[in-house]
Amino acid sequence: MPGRILQINFKFSVSRAEYDQAASSLAGDFATLAGLRWKVWIMNEAESEAGGIYMFEDAASVKAYLEGPLAAKVISHPALSDFSVKQFDVMDDVTKTTRGPV
DSSP states (O other): OOOEEEEEEEEEOSOHHHHHHHHHHHHHHHHTOTTEEEEEEEEEGGGTEEEEEEEESSHHHHHHHHTSHHHHHHHTOTTEEEEEEEEEEOOHHHHHHTTOOO
């Protein structure tokens, strides 16, 4: 069942503990996001960079998230900057071969 991958990276300007607390407070909101199958939270503390890899049901679900209030809340956070937002189709057959969660 192909889906749509969303990759978002950004810089953060708070301590790791502050970032973890903020992420924890939003995790429940992401868990109930329509069309989201899963999200992997990513962190490169040495570079003050974080983000997420998301698997959505389809492009419409990605669009709804990016245009919705949760994305607006994240993008407008004063401790986050330099956002990179990329979308990808899933190569279903070869991903299954390599045990990707599709």
